[in-house]
Amino acid sequence: MKQPPEISISRVAVYLRFLEDYLKENGPQSTINSSQLAKFLNINHHQIRKDLSYFGKFGEPGVGYRADELKERISKILGLRKKWNLCLCGLGNLGSALFAYKGFKVMNLNIVAIFDSNPRKIGRTINQVKVYDPANMQGVIDKMGVNMAIIAVPTEAAQDTVDKLVRSDVRAILNFAPIKLSIPAGVKLRNVDLATELINLTYFLSSSA
Amino acid sequence: MKQPPEISISRVAVYLRFLEDYLKENGPQSTINSSQLAKFLNINHHQIRKDLSYFGKFGEPGVGYRADELKERISKILGLRKKWNLCLCGLGNLGSALFAYKGFKVMNLNIVAIFDSNPRKIGRTINQVKVYDPANMQGVIDKMGVNMAIIAVPTEAAQDTVDKLVRSDVRAILNFAPIKLSIPAGVKLRNVDLATELINLTYFLSSSA
Numbered sequence: 001m002k003q004p005p006e007i008s009i010s011r012v013a014v015y016l017r018f019l020e021d022y023l024k025e026n027g028p029q030s031t032i033n034s035s036q037l038a039k040f041l042n043i044n045h046h047q048i049r050k051d052l053s054y055f056g057k058f059g060e061p062g063v064g065y066r067a068d069e070l071k072e073r074i075s076k077i078l079g080l081r082k083k084w085n086l087c088l089c090g091l092g093n094l095g096s097a098l099f100a101y102k103g104f105k106v107m108n109l110n111i112v113a114i115f116d117s118n119p120r121k122i123g124r125t126i127n128q129v130k131v132y133d134p135a136n137m138q139g140v141i142d143k144m145g146v147n148m149a150i151i152a153v154p155t156e157a158a159q160d161t162v163d164k165l166v167r168s169d170v171r172a173i174l175n176f177a178p179i180k181l182s183i184p185a186g187v188k189l190r191n192v193d194l195a196t197e198l199i200n201l202t203y204f205l206s207s208s209a
Numbered sequence: 210m211k212q213p214p215e216i217s218i219s220r221v222a223v224y225l226r227f228l229e230d231y232l233k234e235n236g237p238q239s240t241i242n243s244s245q246l247a248k249f250l251n252i253n254h255h256q257i258r259k260d261l262s263y264f265g266k267f268g269e270p271g272v273g274y275r276a277d278e279l280k281e282r283i284s285k286i287l288g289l290r291k292k293w294n295l296c297l298c299g300l301g302n303l304g305s306a307l308f309a310y311k312g313f314k315v316m317n318l319n320i321v322a323i324f325d326s327n328p329r330k331i332g333r334t335i336n337q338v339k340v341y342d343p344a345n346m347q348g349v350i351d352k353m354g355v356n357m358a359i360i361a362v363p364t365e366a367a368q369d370t371v372d373k374l375v376r377s378d379v380r381a382i383l384n385f386a387p388i389k390l391s392i393p394a395g396v397k398l399r400n401v402d403l404a405t406e407l408i409n410l411t412y413f414l415s416s417s418a
Contacts, residue, residue: 010409103387188410190410199288201383201397202291203287
């Protein structure tokens, strides 16, 4: 099977979100075809079929997809039938917002440990999750079975944090610090650049003015 | 000119970021070709040329691009030579993190007003930016010349906030609330879904396990 591009994975995640709502509204036996999906999500239906084709054969010609089956298969392929243990690095404003974010738990993504270098935060427990000293990262990650990390530390601390995570065998990292981080091969790093999101808006306003 | 897809705009924004660093390191006269860009950014060079082609003719065959010219033209096309006035809706943890985020100012994106319904926050001034009652949104937006808005309010308040923004003639909105918002035609809404970002990581770990 051909490796799907990241953008297809992101879109398939959006389809999954939509299917959850659709099933609630239309019942567990409901079907949907790619043209309906396209209309609801405002995405070209060729694109939708192409995205789904990376993950195998779905649906029947003329009938479309059983929404519940499609949802289950996508969830499984995306790795969302497993529980994932995350650590959150940095408990400033952004880290606190991410910790409170409700969208993670519904996807079986659980923050099980927090790291922050502020001595006043270390040792605190928030909603049953403990704040640890980054100096003890490797031991905590081993003990808690952490698979993934979120970096929400200040920019100047981000490379040091990612190095510590890699040494602790974390292979999947989501970075919010606006800096290009160096990682070894075999580690997946995804950067969220908040300013880049806004550039689609500046372009829209400029080109439609 | 064909309208570029959103993903091309996002990637071109990444090229811009890279060019800024490249110019600092290599001097204002430096050139770069798409293969070098591809190698530095780990993106296919056909993709890079395709992305840039939406924005006009760049570079010379065999020579590549003058980095400074490329940067200027991209900046201009993306609307980053203008100053944009943003309002931030919601000053909770996420809103505070976004307000403190350093990546906006360097792109001429300035938060000039904050809205929050908490009476203890209304009237406060943070780094010369005032917190207003959302009830006064239209007047403030007119007075401050706001072009764009960021929604960082709780999910249940997001639709009401977007409705108020639209009535106040804001046409470009970045939404962080994990909910599908209804907007009229002519308004550009971009959703940042933090859980979706993590799904690329769960897929990576599942498919490489």
